Amino acid sequence: MxxxxxxxxxxxxxxxxxxxxxxxxxxxxxxxxxxxxxxxxxxxxxxxxxxxxxxxxxxxxxxxxNAIAWLPKRFELVINRDNLPVYPASLYQHPIDAVIRRFKFNEDMTQLPVLVHLIQQLSRPYGCHSSNTIILPMPTTKPRLKRRGFDPVSVLVPYLSKHWGIPIWQGVVRVDDSDSQRGLSRIERLNNLNGAFVVTKPMPKKRILLFDDVVTTGATMTALANAIVHTWTPPIRKSHNMPQLQGFCLAYRHINGDNRFKSETNDRDV
Known part of the structure; x- marks a missing residue:
């Protein structure tokens, strides 16, 4: 930090x-x-x-x-014939949406305490600790970092790591440098992110917690999870040997009419 x-x-x-x-x-x-x-x-x-x-x-x-919609029900994304549960700290609506925009696009550091407060509402996943789990923040690209001037997720993830007592792992890079995903449909986003992430280091733990600031269609987190699953090479490729993935975000931005997500209870058991 x-x-x-x-x-x-x-x-x-x-x-x-x-x-x-x-x-x-x-x-x-x-x-x-x-x-x-x-x-x-x-x-x-x-x-x-x-x-x-x-x-x-x-x-x-x-x-x-009390005015903030805390800890909405989890939703699930489909990855490699399996489901990735994603747990938001809040919904992307007033007043959180304005806080995130000011921090993310204007580098307004006065909003950081509120976002850390959001992080502190997320309970550490059941069974996850420093010896068996890593946190993987959503990677960005060098050109995008140069254009924006800072990476919001890399600023936030140390607070999540400290809150949970789980180390950060940055063994995935983003190589696509595609344009902003805002305004695109889920299919367009998925196509835009084909081959966007490359795993560059051996994964030190089996349990991996993905972290992003905002999830809308889930395309970016899906692409990241797929990159991990496709790279995972255990001695015997069976379901019980596959990495155990969960997603977390500050806010979930629901799109009207989008019923893809399977809503579940807010149970964090793996």
């Missing part, structure tokens, strides 16, 4: 005392005394002052946190 991003998070955590979405003072929004209790210090009031652990990161106020 580069120094500018670390410094930005430090400033956000210890200097910026307001909700990063609404701008309301965090302590006033969360801990302000109810009108009925202003002259009565009761046991209930003391409990009211206790922060709620689920959103006590100093980033959002209670109202803004």
């Amino acid at each position: 580069s120094l500018p991003y670390q410094f930005g998070m430090l400033m956000a955590s210890y200097v910026h005392q307001r909700c990063h979405l609404c701008g309301v003072n965090y302590s006033q929004k969360i801990f302000s005394e109810p009108t009925s209790n202003r002259h009565h210090k009761s046991h209930h009031y003391k409990n009211f002052l206790k922060p709620l652990k689920r959103f006590d990161t100093g980033v959002l106020c209670e109202a803004c946190h």
